Amino acid sequence: MIEANALTKRYGATTAVSELTFTARSGRVTGFLGPNGAGKSTTMRLILGLDRPDAGTVLVDGVPYRQLKDPLRTVGAMLDATWRHPGRSGRDHLRWLAATNGIPDKRVEEVLALVGLTSVGNTRVLQYSLGMQQRLGIAAAMLGDPRVLLFDEPVNGLDPEGMAWIRQLLHSLAAEGRTVFVSSHLLPEMAQTAQDLVVIGRGRLIYQGTMADFVARTSEHGVRVRTPHTDQLRTALAGQAEFTEADGVFVVSGLDSDRIGQLAFDAGATLHELSPITGSLEQAYLDLTRDAVEFPAAPSPEAAQ
């Protein structure tokens, strides 16, 4: 479990994270979503005690990170797959890291096998492909068999097979009862991976809840209803929901299609169409974070038309 409480971090005049409060539960994959520059990596560093917050606290399984004894046995993290000496072999990288927390060398071989890097363990990391580096980063996170796992953009630059592998891994880790906290700036990827969601923009919390709620809340933009009996339907909907009407087409918001169908039936209005308007998940996310993008691009000519 990760609990952030009013976490604030400033770098000079820039406020990277502002009064951020959220919880990542154990046994769940929690997606940490936000545009580039929203403060995701800063938050990760604050959780790991690498940076000090200017205000607020963050607890890992109830304890501040810096008070953990042998922290790798409680929290495993991959913040950046390139954080390693390129001239050192993958196995040596894991060996020194394991030694910091008294983890036996036997475990190094186990995690190498887990991520499928045993055969290239003695190869210097500079010869690793991006996917292999990513796997080594995950092996490092798994070294201490931790209850809490943090991954910052783990699928960045991976091929579809690699993405599927990581998704599968995250699910099985959560199913074992671990806390899995994974950041991304891509919602579609997150939608397939995360059960819970924390969305931030410009360092502030925008949404916290389950992925299912997020999808339901943001993707229904109304129900489109077409009927020849406009008067009956208008009367039936009045006071029940908000709607707009044009040429016999109603767009109703605030009621689901089941309820609208029932109202229309009771009022004797024949329906020629009854269809929920679902904006894409991506669109919903963009709507939500539009004001929170740190470096907005100028609108493209098409979008401006």
Added chain:
Amino acid sequence: MNLLAVERIKLFSTRSPWWCALITLALTIGFAAIIAGATPSDAQLTLSATQFGGSQFGIAVVMVLAALAVTTEYRFNTIRTTFQAVPHRSPALIAKAVVVALVALVIGEIAAFGALGLGMLMRPNDNLGLHTAQDWMNVAGLGPVFAISAVLAVALGVLIRHSAGAIALLLIYYLAVEELVQIIPKVGHHIHEWLPFNVANKFLRGSAMVDGPAPSDSPLSPGWALAYFAGIAIVFLLVALGVAKKRDA
């Protein structure tokens, strides 16, 4: 003890420490060979002359090795992984200083005795040998001086974090600044007496003018000179630990 093993694995699983160690040995022993070969056969090769390479050049390469041991961690961000594994930070940095110092000590002893041995082989009639306490310090003392210099370089590496910056500062200071300070009118000489590498030289070579570079003008006894040099390195290390602990990684 774990953390000493960690730093040992880190140091020896990359190539640059091996290269630096080899270069130090080659400079120290090679310079002794050049001096021994170039000394006219009717002149005497002195013990201190066999040691110039180590105390003048070797020390610079050892400091490069020590500085790189830290700055490459900042360069490749493994320092963050290290601090993630050791959140109190200081134990990890102290372990690094200890391991690098031990390696420098071993390099120093091999270099110094190698240089003396080669000198004795090349000039069997020059009565080279460890006859006095100062002779011993001149040769066996190179290891401790290398070790303390390495701690100084580790501390500076932590403070500066960039390889080029840390190495440039160390080498410019070592090769130029201490000498140039003497040019300052009135006070220059008094400042120079207390500058660390000048004091380290007092420990190694005493104050008797034998040959080569001028002897150290430090007023300290050789024993106190070593303690003073070590004290300065420890002060720098403590400052570096304090800064590293406070700083965002």
